[in-house]
Amino acid sequence: MGAHVSRTDFEWSYTEEPHASRRKIILEKYPQIKKLFGYDPNFKWIVAGMVFTQFVMMYVMKDQSWPMIFLVAYCFGGVINHSLMLAIHEISHNLAFGHARPLANKILGIFTNLPIGIPFSVSFKKYHLEHHRYQGDEIKDTDIPTYLEAKMFCNTFGKFCWLMLQPFFYALRPVITYPKNPTKFEIVNVIVQLAFDVLVYKLCGGKILVYMIGGSLLAMGVHPVAGHFVSEHYMFRKGFETYSYYGWLNLITFNVGYHNEHHDFPAVPGSKLPEVKRIAGEYYDNLPQHNSWVSVLYDFVMDPDIGPYARIKRKNHGLKS
Numbered sequence: 001m002g003a004h005v006s007r008t009d010f011e012w013s014y015t016e017e018p019h020a021s022r023r024k025i026i027l028e029k030y031p032q033i034k035k036l037f038g039y040d041p042n043f044k045w046i047v048a049g050m051v052f053t054q055f056v057m058m059y060v061m062k063d064q065s066w067p068m069i070f071l072v073a074y075c076f077g078g079v080i081n082h083s084l085m086l087a088i089h090e091i092s093h094n095l096a097f098g099h100a101r102p103l104a105n106k107i108l109g110i111f112t113n114l115p116i117g118i119p120f121s122v123s124f125k126k127y128h129l130e131h132h133r134y135q136g137d138e139i140k141d142t143d144i145p146t147y148l149e150a151k152m153f154c155n156t157f158g159k160f161c162w163l164m165l166q167p168f169f170y171a172l173r174p175v176i177t178y179p180k181n182p183t184k185f186e187i188v189n190v191i192v193q194l195a196f197d198v199l200v201y202k203l204c205g206g207k208i209l210v211y212m213i214g215g216s217l218l219a220m221g222v223h224p225v226a227g228h229f230v231s232e233h234y235m236f237r238k239g240f241e242t243y244s245y246y247g248w249l250n251l252i253t254f255n256v257g258y259h260n261e262h263h264d265f266p267a268v269p270g271s272k273l274p275e276v277k278r279i280a281g282e283y284y285d286n287l288p289q290h291n292s293w294v295s296v297l298y299d300f301v302m303d304p305d306i307g308p309y310a311r312i313k314r315k316n317h318g319l320k321s
Helices: 019-029 031-036 043-061 066-092 102-116 121-133 147-152 156-164 166-177 184-204 206-218 224-231 248-252 259-264 270-279 293-302
Strands: none
Touching (some): 019 031, 019 259, 031 270, 043 066, 043 102, 043 206, 066 121, 066 224, 102 184, 147 156, 156 166, 156 293, 166 224, 224 293
């Protein structure tokens, strides 16, 4: 089963999360960063092109063999779907149409969700924004694994299995640990997505549903683009809770690798995060960072010092949302 993890608990912090204070310091020195706030007018067209690419692929793949379905889902379709998930991440911050047009952002999110096959766009936003506001909070930050996950997947083989099952933990963890009543737009998201899935099944058959949903799940598990799930906040260096990655996979993931920059300035679109790094480089260059998401996944599995416990947590103080 491999080496057992060395940690027996999370790393508890009794200080505030670092991003708000660093944001204040950087803006005092570089107020021009405020000019980067807003939205990217090209973003919606890029997303639309990706969605329509998947629509074309549904037609191309409908008569392919099962091995080809899974191969293309892993190597191509799943990569696009994962990129669309990260587009939904951008949309959750209103970076598609700006804060003045929340309805337009929601509608684009539901549209972006279609090829992924599983409705999550609207639900993601209400949990993700609390991940930013209460980073590390033992209740409100549902990005952090549960004690059950950490205890069950506590050796080399277990960590590999945990990576494969990551999509299910991301989907189920918030519902179990921090349940919230569904909103009307969440219900709309579910209805629209299920209607689309039925339409795809009627027109293209079950193989295409597997291509859609299977690709989404495969690309969230043991897959190069899924390395960001681990690289962003797992404690590879003691005391550091957010890490950036500056490699080429940012080109297909809306620069989600610029993660310290994103948490410092969530109002800056992904396309402009490299400019934040260029302007305020002295605040980021010396922070621990990753050079490869594949290496991140390998180290997570093989290094006994890394595992689901390798996260910084903070006590919940009953803060209101």
